Amino acid sequence: MQKDKPFSQACENNKAPILEKLVELFKQPGTILEIGTGTGQHAVHFAAHLPHVVWQPTDHPQNAQLSRAWIDDAHLTNINPPIALEVLNGDWSRLPAIDGAFSANTAHIMAWKEVQAMFRGLAEALPKGAIFCLYGPFSYGGRHTSENNVRFDLSLRTQAPHMGIRDMEDLEALGEATGLKLEKDFGMPANNRLLVWRKS
Numbered sequence: 001m002q003k004d005k006p007f008s009q010a011c012e013n014n015k016a017p018i019l020e021k022l023v024e025l026f027k028q029p030g031t032i033l034e035i036g037t038g039t040g041q042h043a044v045h046f047a048a049h050l051p052h053v054v055w056q057p058t059d060h061p062q063n064a065q066l067s068r069a070w071i072d073d074a075h076l077t078n079i080n081p082p083i084a085l086e087v088l089n090g091d092w093s094r095l096p097a098i099d100g101a102f103s104a105n106t107a108h109i110m111a112w113k114e115v116q117a118m119f120r121g122l123a124e125a126l127p128k129g130a131i132f133c134l135y136g137p138f139s140y141g142g143r144h145t146s147e148n149n150v151r152f153d154l155s156l157r158t159q160a161p162h163m164g165i166r167d168m169e170d171l172e173a174l175g176e177a178t179g180l181k182l183e184k185d186f187g188m189p190a191n192n193r194l195l196v197w198r199k200s
């Protein structure tokens, strides 16, 4: 019987352009850790089209089971059950060994100290030379890249002061401090970016 599944239209819209990049970026077999999996639409789409990798979804304990229905319905052998991981206070040592990482639309939802914890945790967990792909909207030198992003940022900050679109200068400095070097910055549809960080 078809279960009601949580659904994100944004995921449906952005999964194909993101996959186009991931196919080039995650060429080697290995385990890819996803932070903040959400509905699981990305996880099943990427696992289905990257059969040489094992996809490891994780999310905040409050949302960790949100992806279950999509994962169960997909019947894929290369996607693991979701693990609860809160990036700031969670136990990163419970995760399997990983070879790469991916996260979408999380940096503007997390508080800055959680973004810092995500980078620190990944820098610790990733082997040397491995990459972390971070998708979402970002600003440059304090300037948003579109009017839509100005409005989105304002709506986030109005909802909760700890949220907001992150600036590339801050992220690059964080990457430098944690041992993740920004290697690529791809423009994506709808004023989003795909940032590729490499563990140095």
Ligand SMILES: C[S@@+](CC[C@H](N)C(=O)[O-])C[C@H]1O[C@@H](n2cnc3c(N)ncnc32)[C@H](O)[C@@H]1O
Pocket (backbone or CB within 6 Å): 008, 011, 035, 036, 037, 038, 039, 042, 059, 060, 063, 085, 086, 087, 088, 103, 104, 105, 106, 109, 110, 114
């Ligand atoms: C806007 S949703 C994005 C979901 C999905 N990646 C997507 O692109 O649709 C933000 C996600 O970040 C997760 N998240 C927020 N704070 C977190 C934290 N401190 N640790 C782990 N995940 C967190 C939320 O649970 C949620 O699943």
